[in-house]
Amino acid sequence: MNNGxxxxxxxxxxxxxxxxxxxxxxxxxxxxxxxxxxxMKGVVVLExxxxxxxxxxxxxxxxxxxxxALVSGQSNNSTLVNVRRA
Numbered sequence: 005m006n007n008g009x010x011x012x013x014x015x016x017x018x019x020x021x022x023x024x025x026x027x028x029x030x031x032x033x034x035x036x037x038x039x040x041x042x043x044m045k046g047v048v049v050l051e052x053x054x055x056x057x058x059x060x061x062x063x064x065x066x067x068x069x070x071x072x073a074l075v076s077g078q079s080n081n082s083t084l085v086n087v088r089r090a
């Protein structure tokens with residue numbers, strides 16, 4: 005999982021390699037933080053298809069099945085989430 009740039013991670017007291025929880029009102033998913041300057045500020049990148057056996061879960065835990073109104077596609081690209089250390 006990627007929590008956007010280093011400023012986002014630092015503001016949440018999260019460091020590269022930390023166990024994290026990405027959550028919203030629909031649920032949560034867990035994973036390992038990968039801090040990167042290659043992701044825009046305010047953006048979280050979730051890998052889809054993580055198995056519980058690998059210590060994570062699917063991004064489907066925080067998204068819904070509605071089509072995105074702007075692009076008529078998956079809502080994953082416009083899902084609002086919070087991130088905290090596990």
